[in-house]
Amino acid sequence: EAQVTQNPRYLITVTGKKLTVTCSQNMNHEYMSWYRQDPGLGLRQIYYSMNVEVTDKGDVPEGYKVSRKEKRNFPLILESPSPNQTSLYFCASSPDTASDTGELFFGEGSRLTVL
Amino acid sequence: GENVEQHPSTLSVQEGDSAVIKCTYSDSASNYFPWYKQELGKGPQLIIDIRSNVGEKKDQRIAVTLNKTAKHFSLHITETQPEDSAVYFCAASFTGGGNKLTFGTGTQLKVEL
Numbered sequence: 347e348a349q350v351t352q353n354p355r356y357l358i359t360v361t362g363k364k365l366t367v368t369c370s371q372n373m374n375h376e377y378m379s380w381y382r383q384d385p386g387l388g389l390r391q392i393y394y395s396m397n398v399e400v401t402d403k404g405d406v407p408e409g410y411k412v413s414r415k416e417k418r419n420f421p422l423i424l425e426s427p428s429p430n431q432t433s434l435y436f437c438a439s440s441p442d443t444a445s446d447t448g449e450l451f452f453g454e455g456s457r458l459t460v461l
Numbered sequence: 462g463e464n465v466e467q468h469p470s471t472l473s474v475q476e477g478d479s480a481v482i483k484c485t486y487s488d489s490a491s492n493y494f495p496w497y498k499q500e501l502g503k504g505p506q507l508i509i510d511i512r513s514n515v516g517e518k519k520d521q522r523i524a525v526t527l528n529k530t531a532k533h534f535s536l537h538i539t540e541t542q543p544e545d546s547a548v549y550f551c552a553a554s555f556t557g558g559g560n561k562l563t564f565g566t567g568t569q570l571k572v573e574l
Contacts, residue, residue, distance in 0.1 A: 350504070381564075388467075388550060388566040389505070404561070405462075436504050449495070450562065452504030 348373045350453035352437050358459045359427055367422045367456045369437030377440040378420040379404070379450070380412065382433040389436065395420055427460040434458075463488040465553050467565025474541050475573055482568045484551035485533040491553040494527060494534045495562070499548040508549075509536070541572045 350371045359365055371378065379394035381404075391404030395414040409431055411423040420439075424431060435456045442448030464487040474480050486494075492513035497505035511518045511525045511534065518525050522541075527534040538545055548569050552562040 386470075386566060389564040391561065394561070438504075449507045449510075450497075450505075452506070454502070454504050 348451070350437055350439055350451050352435075352453035352456045354456060355454065356457050358461065360461050361428055362426050365424050365427060365458075367424075367435055367437075367458070369420045369422065369453060370418050371420075371437075371439040371451070372418065373439060373441070373451065374417065375439035375441050375451070376417070377442060378414065379438045379440075380410070380420070380422050381436045381438065382406065383436060383455075384433050392422070392435075424458075427458075429460050432458060432460050463491060463553055463563040465551060465563050465565040467551050467568060469568060470566065471569045471571070473571045473573060476541060476543060478541055480538045480541050480545070480570055480572075482536045482549055482551070482570070483533060484535070484553075484565050485531075486553040486563075487532065488553070488555070489532065490555045492556055493554050494525070495552050496523075496525060496536050497550045497552065497564075499550065499567075501547070505550055538570075541570075543572050543574060546570055546572045 353368045376397050380392040381389040383389050390406045392410050393412040395401045401412050437453040438450040440448050440450050467484045495510035498508045499505040509525050511527050522539050524537045548567045550567050551565040554562045
């Protein structure tokens with residue numbers, strides 16, 4: 347089954363404790379992206395990657411890091427989480443890159459709480 | 462950068478009625494306008510999209526209209542059913558923009574029996 351898989355789905359952590367949210371897709375998509383969803387703010391892009399070893403900032407990159415060492419994986423790293431990073435996070439992938447626009451396939455989300 | 466405004470934030474309709482959600486965008490370069498549906502506990506899923514070379518697109522009970530001059534686009538759902546209850550997001554982007562979608566703030570649609 348074609349899918350985007352995120353882990354963990356739920357996480358409660360404390361300020362300053364480094365964490366990683368993994369994202370993996372099995373559709374051989376070149377494009378991957380991370381979004382955060384907050385009430386009243388919709389979905390905001392954190393980082394995106396158009397291919398292996400190519401990453402770029404989205405609209406709200408502060409406090410986050412990403413890497414794209416393999417085509418299928420795009421982990422989101424919070425080096426020193428703070429309470430304002432409490433949010434619902436979505437990973438997404440797409441077969442289309444800079445040359446066109448196309449459908450985003452989203453994972454089921456990771457709800458992160460930072461105390 | 463692009464800014465997308467979406468209204469209303471909540472919408473309640475009776476089963477069988479129509480529902481309309483409206484979005485406006487700011488960047489005249491935007492030429493791709495998708496709509497995503499997010500069911501409870503799930504990630505958003507594309508339901509319909511429109512590109513700037515057409516004014517309307519239909520897919521069974523859902524349709525999207527685009528007015529490029531006024532920079533607004535709308536989602537129309539006819540004969541609503543309980544399974545249409547969800548959060549709907551509009552978005553905008555442009556070809557060559559790195560597949561960067563700017564999303565609206567979402568509309569919680571509730572279809573009541």
